[in-house]
Amino acid sequence: MEILTNFDRAVTAANAVLDKIEPNQYSIPTPCDKWTVWDVINHVTAGNLKGVAMLTGTEPPDRDADLLGDDARGAFDRSVSSVRAAMSAPGALEKKVATPLGEQPGAFVVHMRVNELIVHSWDLAKATGQSTDIEPELAAGALSQWRARMGDRPRPADGPFGPEQEALPGATAADRLAAFLGRAQN
Numbered sequence: 001m002e003i004l005t006n007f008d009r010a011v012t013a014a015n016a017v018l019d020k021i022e023p024n025q026y027s028i029p030t031p032c033d034k035w036t037v038w039d040v041i042n043h044v045t046a047g048n049l050k051g052v053a054m055l056t057g058t059e060p061p062d063r064d065a066d067l068l069g070d071d072a073r074g075a076f077d078r079s080v081s082s083v084r085a086a087m088s089a090p091g092a093l094e095k096k097v098a099t100p101l102g103e104q105p106g107a108f109v110v111h112m113r114v115n116e117l118i119v120h121s122w123d124l125a126k127a128t129g130q131s132t133d134i135e136p137e138l139a140a141g142a143l144s145q146w147r148a149r150m151g152d153r154p155r156p157a158d159g160p161f162g163p164e165q166e167a168l169p170g171a172t173a174a175d176r177l178a179a180f181l182g183r184a185q186n
Helices: 002-018 036-055 072-086 106-127 137-152 175-181
Strands: 096-099 103-104
Touching: 002 072, 002 106, 002 137, 036 072, 036 096, 036 106, 072 106, 096 106, 103 106, 106 137, 106 175, 137 175
Parallel strands: none
Antiparallel strands: 096 103
């Protein structure tokens, strides 16, 4: 199924970025306001586990917990395996599940994970000096979904996204996605 293939592609892109992060880079700030590299990896790991909770009806992890422990990469990989298994369960993509945006089909959770993996891979790549040319097709699709969802409505100051930024000339699809979500491009 294409939606799960897209998830796998987003995971591959995230892994390519994570593979180049050294433990001494965990404390580097990222374009996500007030978050370090460690914080972003923890956030994405938590998001994967929240995806499991949405798809299975189980309790999500504590939003403020450190889920990485002493093995950031292992924790991330385990969260990916868990959410992929939940996505692959019979009927998981069709059944209605509670999401932060209301009741949606389970496929919506997959789209959420793809979008978050792409944008946070960009955050990590940008923070650690890697290429931000991350999965152009998926990044363009995520941008299209976010534009449809958010449009040009004002964004609350305490919300997860800042005001749209201008993408630099020659910006990658992931750069344009990040700019739309309020990430500075310099």
